[in-house]
Amino acid sequence: MTTQDDAGPPSLQPSTEQAVAPSPKLRWRRRGAVFALIGAVLPLLIMSSDRNWEFSVPVGLVGCLLGAWGILDLLGTFDDPAESVSERVRLKALLPRILEFVASVVAIVFLGRLAVLGVLPAPVFTQALAFPAAFFWLYSALFRGLRTLGVYSHAKEGERKLLSRAGFWLIALTTVLYLPLLGSFTLTDPWETHYGEVAREMLARDDWISLWWAQDGWFWSKPILHFWLQAVSFSLLGVRYGPDQMILGVVEGKHPQPEWAARLPIFLITLVGVYLIYKGASRAFGRRAGLLGGVVLTTMPYWYFLAHQSMTDMPYLAPLTAGMGLLLLGFHTDPEARVRVYEITAGSRSVRLSGYHLLFGLVILCLLPQVLYLVSRNLTISLGTAPYLRTHLDQFFSGSGGGNCGLPGNAACHGELPVDRSLQPTTAALIWAAVGAIPLLSTRTERRLQRLYFLGGWLCVVLSAMAKGAPGLVLPLFTVAVYILATRRWRDLLHLELGGLVMLSACLLLPWYVQMFMRHGPPFTDQLIFQHMYRRAFVHVHDTNAGDDVSFRYYVWQLGYGLFPWTGLAAAGLAWWVRGDREGGDNRSGAMTFLGLWFIVGFALFTISLTKFHHYIAPAVPPLAMLVGVLLDDLMQRRSSSAHGIESGEPGFNPARYKSVLLSSIALASSVLLLLAGRDLSLKKPAAGGYASARLVNLFSYNYTRPWPESLDFSTACLVFTFLSAGGCLLLVVPRWRPAMVVFLVALGSAWSAWGLDVYLFKTAPHWGQRNTITTYYLNRSGPSEKLVAYQMNWKGENFYTGNRVPAFVSTGDAFKSWVAKQKQQGTRVLFFTTEQGRLSTLKAELGPLKSFKLLTTKEQNNKFFLARVEL
Numbered sequence: 001m002t003t004q005d006d007a008g009p010p011s012l013q014p015s016t017e018q019a020v021a022p023s024p025k026l027r028w029r030r031r032g033a034v035f036a037l038i039g040a041v042l043p044l045l046i047m048s049s050d051r052n053w054e055f056s057v058p059v060g061l062v063g064c065l066l067g068a069w070g071i072l073d074l075l076g077t078f079d080d081p082a083e084s085v086s087e088r089v090r091l092k093a094l095l096p097r098i099l100e101f102v103a104s105v106v107a108i109v110f111l112g113r114l115a116v117l118g119v120l121p122a123p124v125f126t127q128a129l130a131f132p133a134a135f136f137w138l139y140s141a142l143f144r145g146l147r148t149l150g151v152y153s154h155a156k157e158g159e160r161k162l163l164s165r166a167g168f169w170l171i172a173l174t175t176v177l178y179l180p181l182l183g184s185f186t187l188t189d190p191w192e193t194h195y196g197e198v199a200r201e202m203l204a205r206d207d208w209i210s211l212w213w214a215q216d217g218w219f220w221s222k223p224i225l226h227f228w229l230q231a232v233s234f235s236l237l238g239v240r241y242g243p244d245q246m247i248l249g250v251v252e253g254k255h256p257q258p259e260w261a262a263r264l265p266i267f268l269i270t271l272v273g274v275y276l277i278y279k280g281a282s283r284a285f286g287r288r289a290g291l292l293g294g295v296v297l298t299t300m301p302y303w304y305f306l307a308h309q310s311m312t313d314m315p316y317l318a319p320l321t322a323g324m325g326l327l328l329l330g331f332h333t334d335p336e337a338r339v340r341v342y343e344i345t346a347g348s349r350s351v352r353l354s355g356y357h358l359l360f361g362l363v364i365l366c367l368l369p370q371v372l373y374l375v376s377r378n379l380t381i382s383l384g385t386a387p388y389l390r391t392h393l394d395q396f397f398s399g400s401g402g403g404n405c406g407l408p409g410n411a412a413c414h415g416e417l418p419v420d421r422s423l424q425p426t427t428a429a430l431i432w433a434a435v436g437a438i439p440l441l442s443t444r445t446e447r448r449l450q451r452l453y454f455l456g457g458w459l460c461v462v463l464s465a466m467a468k469g470a471p472g473l474v475l476p477l478f479t480v481a482v483y484i485l486a487t488r489r490w491r492d493l494l495h496l497e498l499g500g501l502v503m504l505s506a507c508l509l510l511p512w513y514v515q516m517f518m519r520h521g522p523p524f525t526d527q528l529i530f531q532h533m534y535r536r537a538f539v540h541v542h543d544t545n546a547g548d549d550v551s552f553r554y555y556v557w558q559l560g561y562g563l564f565p566w567t568g569l570a571a572a573g574l575a576w577w578v579r580g581d582r583e584g585g586d587n588r589s590g591a592m593t594f595l596g597l598w599f600i601v602g603f604a605l606f607t608i609s610l611t612k613f614h615h616y617i618a619p620a621v622p623p624l625a626m627l628v629g630v631l632l633d634d635l636m637q638r639r640s641s642s643a644h645g646i647e648s649g650e651p652g653f654n655p656a657r658y659k660s661v662l663l664s665s666i667a668l669a670s671s672v673l674l675l676l677a678g679r680d681l682s683l684k685k686p687a688a689g690g691y692a693s694a695r696l697v698n699l700f701s702y703n704y705t706r707p708w709p710e711s712l713d714f715s716t717a718c719l720v721f722t723f724l725s726a727g728g729c730l731l732l733v734v735p736r737w738r739p740a741m742v743v744f745l746v747a748l749g750s751a752w753s754a755w756g757l758d759v760y761l762f763k764t765a766p767h768w769g770q771r772n773t774i775t776t777y778y779l780n781r782s783g784p785s786e787k788l789v790a791y792q793m794n795w796k797g798e799n800f801y802t803g804n805r806v807p808a809f810v811s812t813g814d815a816f817k818s819w820v821a822k823q824k825q826q827g828t829r830v831l832f833f834t835t836e837q838g839r840l841s842t843l844k845a846e847l848g849p850l851k852s853f854k855l856l857t858t859k860e861q862n863n864k865f866f867l868a869r870v871e872l
Contacts (some may be wrong), residue, residue: 032073039067040372047376051383052206057236058109060369068364075444077360078351084341084447087150091346097145104138112237112264115183118249118256127260128180135175139168149342166291170278174271174298177753178307182267183260185762186769189795190702191311193769195222196262197800199230203241204401204803208373209515212400214799215409215808218520220527224512225466226315229265237261243402243805247771250778259771262310266318270307273318273325273622274298276460280328281626284591285633292746293629296569299749302562302621304757305700313615313700316468321622323460323476328594330453331483332587335495337449356447359456360440363504366463367436370511374429394418394425396519400804408819409790409808419521428514436507439500451497458501462508470533473505475605475619479598486597487590536611543611544703555607555617560677561695562614562621565725565745565752566628567677568670573627574599575666576634592630595623615700632745635663635738660735667732674729678722682715693718696756697764707837709767709863714760721752766862770797770834773867776856777832780869785828791816791835791843797865798834812846820847824872832856833868840866 042063046056053059072078111127111134120126143162146152152160162168187193198219201212211227213219234241239258240248249256274294282290297303306314339355380390399405399413406412446452457476464472484492516524535541548554563570577596580589602620609616681692693714698704728745731737766772774797777788790798790808798806809816823831835843837859844853851871859866 032070035066035070036074037070039063039065039070039368042066043369044372044376044379045381047373048379048381049383050380052203054238057232064365064368067368068361071364071368071440072357072361075440077356077444078353080341080352080354080447082343084338085343085352086340087153088343088345089149091344094145094148094344097141097148101138101141101145104134104141108134108138109236112260115257115260116237116239118254120255123255123257124181124184127184127257131179131182132175135179136172139171139175143168149344151340151342166282166287167275167278170291170294170298171271171275173295173750174274177298177750177757178267178270178304181758181762182263182308183257185259185765186771187259187262187310187797187800188701188765188768189770189797191700192262192309193795193797193800195226195311196230196258197796197804199227199234199262200239200241200246200800200803201401202227202231203234203239204243205397205399206401207396209377209512210396210398210519212398214400214796214804215411215794215810217411218398218524220520220524221532222312223466223469223528225463226310226312229269229315230262230310233261233265234258237264241803243400243404243803244784246801246803247775248778250775259310263308266307266310266314269318270303270314273321274303276322276325277328277622277626278325280325280332281591281595281629283329283332284587285630288636289629289633290626291629292632292742293626295746296566296628296632296749297622297625299753300563300566300621300625301696301699301756302559302615302618303625304753305696305761306615306618308757308761309700311700312467313618316464316472317618317622319460319467320464320472320476320619323457323464324479324598324622326453326457326460327476327480328591330450330457330495331489331492331594332591333450333453335448335450338447339449339452341447354447355449355452356443359452359459360443363436363439363459363508366459366508367432370508371429371433371436374425374432374511374515377425379426393421394519402803402805404804407805407807408815409806409810410804416519418519420518423514423518425515428511428518432507432511435503439503439507443500450495454495454497455500455504458497458504459508461501462504465505465509466512469528471605471619475602478605479594479601482597482601483594487593489590537609539610541611543613544705545612550610550612552607554612555603555620558614558617558699559621560673561681562617562699563624564677564681565674565721565749566625568673568726568729569628569631569745570624571673572666572670573624573631576631577627579662592627595626598623599627613702614698614704631666632742635667635732636742663738664733664735667729670732671726671729674726675722678718678726682719682722691715693760696760697768701768706768707863709764709859711860711863712763712767717755717759721748721755724748725752767864770795770862770865771801772861773834773857773865774798774801776867777834780856781832782830786830786832787828788832788834791833792839793835812842816846817848820872829872831870831872833870834865836864837866843868 040063043060046053046060046063108131111130114120115123115127115131120130140162187196198211198213201214202208205212208228208231211219211224233239237260239261240246240256246258247256274297277297278290278294280290281293285293306317341352341354343350343352377394378391380392382388382390395415395417397413397415398411400407400410404410443451443455446455461472461476464476466472480496484490531541545554549557559570560567574596577592599620602623603617606612606616606620681695683692691708691713693712694704694708725745725748728741728748731741774788781788784805788798788802788806790806792809792812794808794810798808807819809819820831833843844850847853847870852869853871854869856867856869857865
């Protein structure tokens with residue numbers, strides 16, 4: 001039986017009514033023109049202003065929402081035939097639900113601003129309770145709104161309450177595990193501070209195109225999406241991104257936490273990713289298998305650690321996972337099924353909404369801000385004492401924003417002109433708007449559910465490419481191609497909407513690339529495309545695996561830790577697919593093949609790539625989790641009566657008994673594999689020395705030989721989880737105990753995730769970040785004249801937490817000694833220095849004779865960096 005919860009996102013539900021083809025026409029003379037105009041003008045005025053506005057993001061978002069509504073109205077997409085309407089509701093009945101949903105969003109934003117400002121009492125405890133509560137209110141409000149709209153009224157077994165929906169429990173578990181301490185610990189070096197500093201400079205420089213990177217100048221190693229997400233969140237939640245302001249509130253007794261603003265977008269897209277892959281798996285395997293797969297994914301270190309790191313990998317991985325979930329839905333949807341249409345009436349007026357509006361509303365929201373921002377680059381609205389409006393050619397500047405120019409390590413600021421001024425931003429904006437109009441016009445009558453699933457999947461794939469570049473496109477395209485070739489589903493090529501992928505890529509992916517090329521020319525493409533995409537695939541670039549075996553074994557080795565405690569069952573899930581299960585019919589077999597090939601393609605691509613980091617294999621993890629979910633679902637099924645009879649024509653062959661014996665064998669092998677992985681986490685030390693527990697932090701860090709803090713030892717906890725998990729897998733051998741053991745393993749996996757995030761990561765992060773050392777600086781300085789100096793440092797935490805107001809000496813020697821001597825001549829008496837623990841003697845030697853040198857931090861607080869107060 002197919003129910004709503006199996007069938008996909010609510011607003012994309014197939015209609016139970018007779019399919020009626022819509023026939024919308026362009027409506028140029030109607031109220032949509034007003035909404036479109038307001039939606040364009042309001043954000044454009046904000047973007048063109050020479051002032052930064054406190055609430056520019058919510059006001060701009062409201063404008064873009066109005067613009068999206070107006071454009072969809074102009075296209076006539078709200079005019080579906082009355083015969084196609086599945087549910088009707090009056091706006092008066094829906095309005096309270098809309099207001100409640102808006103109130104819950106406002107509450108989350110308000111709570112985020114309080115956390116960032118640092119005024120909540122007992123912040124760790126308060127935030128751990130308040131954020132999940134606010135998000136549960138959001139989920140509840142959204143559910144009640146959709147129920148009032150009639151989204152769930154068509155379910156064959158009757159409308160189910162929120163607490164009886166498997167999807168809700170997956171979202172609830174993810175929230176409870178991931179949200180409590182999300183922003184309560186330091187950003188970790190170098191990835192989080194690395195990208196956080198780029199996003200901070202985006203706001204400080206007021207430039208959302210050209211990226212700047214502290215003392216390293218232009219930042220050209222990653223595409224734009226993650227930085228846009230972070231910068232929007234910084235602005236919305238009130239991060240004090242100016243020089244010397246980021247955590248200055250500590251001197252007033254506050255506990256400012258910009259980390260919440262950095263990581264909340266990551267949490268949100270993680271929710272979308274895990275939910276949509278659950279929906280795809282539910283369609284093929286049922287709700288229980290989809291839920292189990294979603295829980296397994298949520299409790300795997302590769303997934304939950306990256307969900308707590310504000311780096312480009314989850315903004316690439318989560319949309320990719322969501323896109324693959326939508327593609328899986330598309331492959332298992334009737335090509336002629338149509339979306340349900342909902343009519344909202346207010347007096348004599350009515351609008352008819354469907355999944356089409358959700359999908360293409362998102363497309364417009366991704367395109368419209370880009371188009372408007374490009375227009376604003378040729379327009380300046382000055383709001384000074386003599387306001388004026390000025391049009392001009394594109395211009396920008398290089399240097400750190402907020403007056404950091406000229407500090408040691410920072411380049412001087414100066415104005416810049418594009419290297420190629422032939423294509424001005426406004427002209428480019430018109431081109432991209434025209435390109436974006438093509439998919440909107442060509443699909444405005446599209447109401448076939450399968451086509452919309454495929455288009456939604458490709459939209460997610462494009463967003464993945466906007467975050468990471470080529471891998472976001474290559475992996476899903478290769479997977480789909482191999483899947484169609486393997487299953488010979490040639491007819492799906494006619495429905496896949498590959499033309500939609502091309503058009504969405506053109507209008508959403510290309511604008512930033514083209515404008516960057518116009519501004520910076522070939523050096524930009526040489527760095528981003530050829531150095532950081534092409535050469536990373538075929539040459540070792542920046543990786544830190546010297547002396548390690550980077551062959552086929554490399555990612556097998558890391559998956560053993562990144563999948564724990566599901567390591568053994570992940571291998572078992574692959575074996576369960578390879579065995580060729582046909583019990584669920586072609587749909588189940590095809591879906592398992594899709595997941596298996598997704599893993600194989602991902603593993604092959606990242607193994608072939610010569611540049612390797614431990615976390616690069618993460619895109620191959622979601623399909624493994626879903627295969628484990630299918631296996632666990634099969635293990636929970638009671639033995640049927642066929643186990644005592646012969647159902648095959650082959651004498652003596654009992655399929656049910658064979659399946660049970662095979663499951664027992666797989667369970668036994670799983671426990672052995674788990675013990676091997678757990679041994680490495682608990683007992684065996686890495687080759688470079690240190691503690692085995694470092695294998696977990698290395699799943700998302702950069703330099704794998706950095707010292708492990710001697711004050712931390714998690715080997716006992718890892719050992720306990722190893723034996724409990726292995727024991728649970730071993731007891732799966734007994735058929736009648738299997739359902740109970742599956743429940744036990746799910747509970748144990750959830751406990752492992754909670755321990756990993758709230759104990760392991762919370763205690764480990766301070767040693768991989770610099771928040772504590774920078775906080776100590778602010779608490780001990782007498783004023784801004786007592787500078788913090790970064791000595792032989794380039795981890796970017798020193799830049800982010802000071803707003804880049806830090807003299808930075810990446811390399812020292814005569815230049816450093818001369819600067820210190822000059823400070824003495826100018827009457828400076830006190831300086832603070834931060835550097836790595838191993839550079840203490842070098843720092844003292846280069847400083848020369850001093851009145852005093854006092855360490856203000858200990859290795860127990862941070863075993864990698866220290867802060868020293870120096871009297872010259």
